[in-house]
Amino acid sequence: MDKRFLGRTGLEVSELCLGTMTFGPGTDEPTAHRILDEFVAAGGTFVDTADTYSGGVSEEIIGSWLKNQNRDGLVIATKVYGEAGPGLPVRGAGRKHILAGVEASLRRLQTDFIDLYQIHVFDDATPLEETLTTLDALVTSGKVRFIGASNLTGWQLQKAIDLSNHRGLEPYVSLQPLYNLLDRDAEHDLIPVAVNEGVGVIAWSPLAGGWLSGKYRKEAGGPPAGSRSGQEDWDAHDNDRTWRVLDVLRSVADEVDKTPAQVALRWVLQRPGLTAPIIGARTPEQLGDNLGATGWRLSDDQVARLTEAGDKPLPYPHNILAMPQFRRAKLQD
Template identity: 45%
Template structure:
């Protein structure tokens, strides 16, 4: 496994990050694995040299963090990069959500307790909070870094102007700065190429994209009936992101299939390889529910796509509405 710096920071992360939304409680979503079935996947990630684990407090309403924490309890803490996120509602309480100082302080303590650790390596804003002054959020995050509960700060899907405003305020006040951005980015959703990715390259921010396989669409998991896997049928986020553009997206998937056949490899390898090789991308976040899925992700790091491959993969794309920011 190769290790690279996350943005301009000194933090070294593996070239693949294991997304932990799949781990937790099946009662939260039918495609989520319980602890017994999650542990072998987490163990295999460690064997492969993956040191970067990305979760969030909202995943299975905290159960993902609990499963991850217990599974990694016997592994040397200094060898791990644990990332979590906050913003989404954790209960019906009006203050148990968002990015207020109150919620930030309570959320980090909850995540630390569930993960069974004294600090979080990368603490990320899951989304932008339109109801809380940005200065309040950034000041509170800075305090978490200064008291040692958090080592580094990151953010996830938002508009580029929002992210740049945050970076500017952090610099103006001498607050700890965001070192990473976690955007929605794959072959069938490339809108981040317009503003966010150039911004991150310019400002030295690491990029760790989510959904590199577009919830399995780019791995050929959407069947002829358009429904595909259990997750594809029950994941409301996947439906919101990709159902309206199915006809257009299927053209991209067909191009992925053609390139994969030329390289004699699965579609997932090609989709992963394309994302991992794009300018400024640090480490794609991979979702794994079966051990065999690691094979495609790891093999993708050594798959060399030609200029012809890339042109063929990108040709069917057409601009689409921003998706994933909310």
């Protein structure tokens, strides 16, 4: 598995990030440890979790595994925002909750530091300066190495970067947005901001909740047995665009002798600004299939066909800005 730098930092991470949201009720501890072992054996170093995944159990499972690993060879990412504990209504990205959250995550992970500490959701109720100064203090203390964010809008990400630059604070070095062949709204503002500012992009749900795994068929008329999707999710995706994307995905998969999931992950890996997709394997078998996305490349034509299949009309004002009569070439030196 190749390594990539996270944004403009000197932090190297594997090109696939192992997501652990299912660790707990969905994936028991022995199976989770096997998945972690196999991920590392394949060259993986980047593991993502959150304080709220399975009520903290995901972090605990990683912690029980991590204590027997080469800690310096791994990059552990977690998040803060949700409930501080069962039944507690404390939420957000305020100083009190962040400081309590980092201590709880360190205990569950059984580690002295967190490589990447991320704000899970933008907090409207807390001044952004309070959030950023608190995170900056955590980096200064050594408890956190780098900071990032997830689920922001473009202006929220840009404002956070500008405020950090203005105040001389540690900046967000990564963004974790929803991004895949079907969900591409991040292309309008978020990814351009990330590329322009040198922020690494870690895409969650790169298989669109299983829709890009190849198991969904239009003629079935509903979600496949054993899937996490319900009828509501099926109805939301049952449209010409989805089936067009899946048809092209299967066609390209046949051409390169890969599974649809491997091609969908490879497409994300080759997109501008992307550092790593987060693979959410619930079983070792799913992990093995996802690992097949590494070690090869799609051709430019294949990438273009996949991208074109999922293109949608641009929203305002991007549709205006894309008009040829309004585009100006940069002056050459």
